[in-house]
Amino acid sequence: MPKIDAATVAEHRANQEDALLAAARELLLNGGRGAVTPAAVGAAAGLARSSVYKYFRSGEEILERIVGNAFEDWATVVRDAVDAVDGADQRIAAYVRTSLALAGSGAHQIAVLGGGVPQDDRARERIALAHSGLAAPLCEALTELGDPDPALTAELIDGAIGRAIDRLDTGADFRHIHTLTLTFVRRAVGIGGTEPAPG
Template sequence: MSKVVGFAMPKIDAPTVAEHRANQERALLDAARELLIEGGVDAVTPAAVGAAAGLARSSVYKYFRSGDEILARIVADSFAEWGARVRDSVDCGDTADGRIMAYVRVTLELAAAGAHRVAVLGGGMPADPARRAVLARHHRDLGAPLLTALTERGDPDPELTAELVDGALGRAIERLDAGKPVEYVTRVTTEFLYRALRIADSEH
């Protein structure tokens, strides 16, 4: 009588296969995010991501076809998380001026926490026209709450003013990356923008 050889099922560490796959994918993306922050774009390879997540490279290919696909996903996730935080904070403002300054503060808070580094590092990778279009859309989406608040405020050129505000924030973020304390950078930046935008004292 022939002996039936059984095959071991992969270990499932969640109530359902779908949840298990979601957990594995999340572990891979978290590992890739850390690799990107620590080593840049070149550090994000299927082999490195799998090793960091405790999975074989062959297992990584069940979720992502390449390192570029992993990068595209973590950049998209970073933009989505950033955008949600900005919208939630801006929506809490009672006035247009309050929403503008909420945008400024939450942007610096997220930058100080390092959230922008994933978007900046991953966004700097070589991209085809379709991916560049996606990145441009993400950038527009991130700035939409500021543009809306400036328009509500009656700014004569809200698009230009939004670019100027974002320019000031970009310089402030550079100082944060250089090690300046977030409290100091936030105070100086907000005080500058209060004066530049002529925001009333009541919004301080």
């Protein structure tokens, strides 16, 4: 029986899977989608290609997992930031602020680089669910403000954030983009306050 480096076989498998996913994320960030193959992921994690197939059927499945995880992680960070403040206006500001901070840190690159992967129905459903969950805290705050169509308004705000992220990706100054985007959103939804430039 192969040696395991954990208290149980299940824990060992979970650790190995985490190591493979971490290696795949690094390969994706450094080499793009084409770099994520079972052989390359196994080599980066210190495992044979045959061992990788015990956890994933293909490079596409590995990509699906890391993209899905990226959406879920992003949603969790945004939700925690929104839940940490009081008042709908502050929650909307926290949503915008945290989304831009995550983009500025490069956290969105996994989803960008791993996009367009052929997905089975289960993978598509998981990623769609995670993606739809991203805007849930924003929709809730807009509903509290009495917005007549919070889902549409959230989409419009996310569109503005998306354009801001595009600018960040081309090297625009983060402080400038952050301040202008939040000012725009505040005006669009009719909430007051000013936003100091981030440190």
